[in-house]
Amino acid sequence: MARCEVCGNDYDMCFEVHAQGAVHVFDSFECAISSMAPVCEHCGVRIVGHGVEADGRWYCCANCARQEGAEAIVDRVGVPAQQRGR
Template sequence: MGICATCGNDYENTILVVKDGKEYEFDCFECAVQELAPVCGQCGVRVIGHGVEHEGNIFCGAHCAHRAGITVLVDHG
Protein backbone atom coordinates (compact mmCIF):
# COMPACT_ATOMS: atom_id res chain seq x y z
CA MET A 1 0.00 0.00 0.00
CA GLY A 2 1.19 3.46 -0.85
CA ILE A 3 0.02 6.99 -0.18
CA CYS A 4 -0.61 9.32 -3.11
CA ALA A 5 1.62 12.42 -2.94
CA THR A 6 -1.19 14.61 -4.31
CA CYS A 7 -4.47 13.48 -2.74
CA GLY A 8 -3.29 11.30 0.15
CA ASN A 9 -5.27 8.25 -0.99
CA ASP A 10 -4.01 4.96 0.45
CA TYR A 11 -3.86 2.65 -2.58
CA GLU A 12 -2.22 -0.71 -3.27
CA ASN A 13 -1.37 -0.11 -6.96
CA THR A 14 0.41 3.24 -6.84
CA ILE A 15 2.56 4.62 -9.65
CA LEU A 16 6.16 5.52 -8.82
CA VAL A 17 7.57 8.48 -10.76
CA VAL A 18 11.15 9.72 -10.50
CA LYS A 19 11.76 13.33 -11.57
CA ASP A 20 15.05 15.15 -11.09
CA GLY A 21 16.21 12.38 -8.75
CA LYS A 22 13.20 12.66 -6.44
CA GLU A 23 10.66 9.83 -6.10
CA TYR A 24 6.91 10.49 -6.07
CA GLU A 25 4.12 7.98 -5.50
CA PHE A 26 0.67 8.52 -7.03
CA ASP A 27 -2.60 6.61 -7.13
CA CYS A 28 -3.42 7.77 -10.69
CA PHE A 29 -2.03 9.63 -13.67
CA GLU A 30 -4.24 12.67 -12.96
CA CYS A 31 -2.60 13.16 -9.57
CA ALA A 32 0.86 12.85 -11.13
CA VAL A 33 -0.02 15.53 -13.69
CA GLN A 34 -1.43 17.83 -11.01
CA GLU A 35 1.75 17.53 -8.94
CA LEU A 36 4.47 17.48 -11.61
CA ALA A 37 3.29 19.11 -14.84
CA PRO A 38 4.43 22.69 -15.40
CA VAL A 39 1.87 25.48 -15.74
CA CYS A 40 1.55 27.69 -18.83
CA GLY A 41 2.87 31.15 -18.03
CA GLN A 42 0.04 32.80 -19.98
CA CYS A 43 -3.20 30.86 -19.46
CA GLY A 44 -2.36 28.73 -16.40
CA VAL A 45 -3.25 25.35 -17.91
CA ARG A 46 -1.13 22.33 -16.96
CA VAL A 47 1.27 21.53 -19.81
CA ILE A 48 1.11 17.76 -20.34
CA GLY A 49 2.27 17.77 -23.95
CA HIS A 50 5.42 19.22 -25.47
CA GLY A 51 4.64 22.86 -24.83
CA VAL A 52 7.18 25.52 -25.76
CA GLU A 53 9.80 27.27 -23.66
CA HIS A 54 11.63 30.58 -23.90
CA GLU A 55 14.22 31.79 -21.37
CA GLY A 56 12.81 29.51 -18.66
CA ASN A 57 9.18 30.45 -19.33
CA ILE A 58 6.93 27.52 -20.27
CA PHE A 59 3.81 27.90 -22.41
CA CYS A 60 1.19 25.39 -23.55
CA GLY A 61 1.78 26.47 -27.16
CA ALA A 62 3.15 29.21 -29.36
CA HIS A 63 -0.23 30.97 -29.31
CA CYS A 64 0.11 31.65 -25.57
CA ALA A 65 3.76 32.67 -25.97
CA HIS A 66 2.67 35.14 -28.66
CA ARG A 67 -0.03 36.52 -26.34
CA ALA A 68 2.73 37.04 -23.77
CA GLY A 69 4.74 39.01 -26.35
CA ILE A 70 7.22 36.27 -27.27
CA THR A 71 6.89 35.99 -31.03
CA VAL A 72 9.97 33.86 -31.83
CA LEU A 73 8.37 30.55 -30.78
CA VAL A 74 6.50 28.12 -33.01
CA ASP A 75 4.60 24.97 -32.10
CA HIS A 76 6.29 21.59 -32.48
CA GLY A 77 5.38 19.97 -35.79
Protein backbone atom coordinates in the same frame (compact mmCIF):
# COMPACT_ATOMS: atom_id res chain seq x y z
CA MET B 1 0.40 -0.59 -0.14
CA ALA B 2 1.56 2.94 -0.80
CA ARG B 3 -0.03 6.32 -0.17
CA CYS B 4 -0.53 8.91 -2.94
CA GLU B 5 1.31 12.11 -2.08
CA VAL B 6 -1.46 14.26 -3.59
CA CYS B 7 -4.76 12.79 -2.39
CA GLY B 8 -3.53 10.52 0.40
CA ASN B 9 -5.25 7.42 -1.02
CA ASP B 10 -3.69 4.23 0.37
CA TYR B 11 -3.82 2.12 -2.78
CA ASP B 12 -2.29 -1.19 -3.86
CA MET B 13 -1.70 0.06 -7.42
CA CYS B 14 0.19 3.29 -6.67
CA PHE B 15 3.15 3.98 -8.93
CA GLU B 16 6.40 5.87 -8.58
CA VAL B 17 7.68 8.67 -10.76
CA HIS B 18 11.43 9.26 -10.57
CA ALA B 19 12.28 12.84 -11.59
CA GLN B 20 15.27 15.08 -10.94
CA GLY B 21 16.65 12.83 -8.19
CA ALA B 22 13.34 12.56 -6.28
CA VAL B 23 10.80 9.75 -6.09
CA HIS B 24 7.09 10.63 -6.10
CA VAL B 25 4.19 8.26 -5.37
CA PHE B 26 0.77 8.66 -7.01
CA ASP B 27 -2.39 6.60 -7.29
CA SER B 28 -3.47 8.06 -10.66
CA PHE B 29 -2.17 10.01 -13.61
CA GLU B 30 -4.54 12.80 -12.57
CA CYS B 31 -2.69 13.21 -9.26
CA ALA B 32 0.70 12.96 -10.98
CA ILE B 33 -0.24 15.65 -13.50
CA SER B 34 -1.68 17.97 -10.85
CA SER B 35 1.55 17.68 -8.89
CA MET B 36 4.22 17.64 -11.58
CA ALA B 37 2.98 19.24 -14.81
CA PRO B 38 4.14 22.83 -15.31
CA VAL B 39 1.56 25.60 -15.71
CA CYS B 40 1.37 27.82 -18.81
CA GLU B 41 2.58 31.27 -17.82
CA HIS B 42 -0.02 32.91 -20.06
CA CYS B 43 -3.31 31.03 -19.65
CA GLY B 44 -2.64 28.89 -16.58
CA VAL B 45 -3.48 25.50 -18.12
CA ARG B 46 -1.42 22.49 -17.02
CA ILE B 47 1.08 21.57 -19.75
CA VAL B 48 0.57 17.85 -20.34
CA GLY B 49 2.08 17.71 -23.84
CA HIS B 50 5.36 19.12 -25.06
CA GLY B 51 4.64 22.79 -24.48
CA VAL B 52 7.10 25.46 -25.58
CA GLU B 53 9.83 27.25 -23.66
CA ALA B 54 10.93 30.83 -24.27
CA ASP B 55 13.42 32.72 -22.14
CA GLY B 56 13.09 30.20 -19.31
CA ARG B 57 9.28 30.45 -19.20
CA TRP B 58 6.89 27.63 -20.17
CA TYR B 59 3.75 27.91 -22.30
CA CYS B 60 1.18 25.36 -23.45
CA CYS B 61 1.42 26.51 -27.09
CA ALA B 62 3.11 28.95 -29.44
CA ASN B 63 0.10 31.26 -29.36
CA CYS B 64 0.38 31.77 -25.58
CA ALA B 65 4.14 32.32 -25.91
CA ARG B 66 3.57 34.97 -28.59
CA GLN B 67 0.94 36.66 -26.41
CA GLU B 68 3.70 37.11 -23.83
CA GLY B 69 6.14 38.56 -26.38
CA ALA B 70 8.01 35.49 -27.66
CA GLU B 71 7.56 36.41 -31.34
CA ALA B 72 10.00 33.81 -32.72
CA ILE B 73 7.97 30.84 -31.44
CA VAL B 74 5.97 29.01 -34.12
CA ASP B 75 3.71 25.96 -33.90
CA ARG B 76 5.19 24.15 -36.90
CA VAL B 77 8.74 24.89 -37.94
CA GLY B 78 9.23 24.95 -41.71
CA VAL B 79 5.61 25.78 -42.53
CA PRO B 80 5.21 29.22 -44.15
CA ALA B 81 3.26 31.78 -42.10
CA GLN B 82 0.47 32.04 -44.67
CA GLN B 83 -0.14 28.28 -44.34
CA ARG B 84 -0.26 28.57 -40.51
CA GLY B 85 -3.11 31.07 -40.69
CA ARG B 86 -1.12 34.10 -39.53
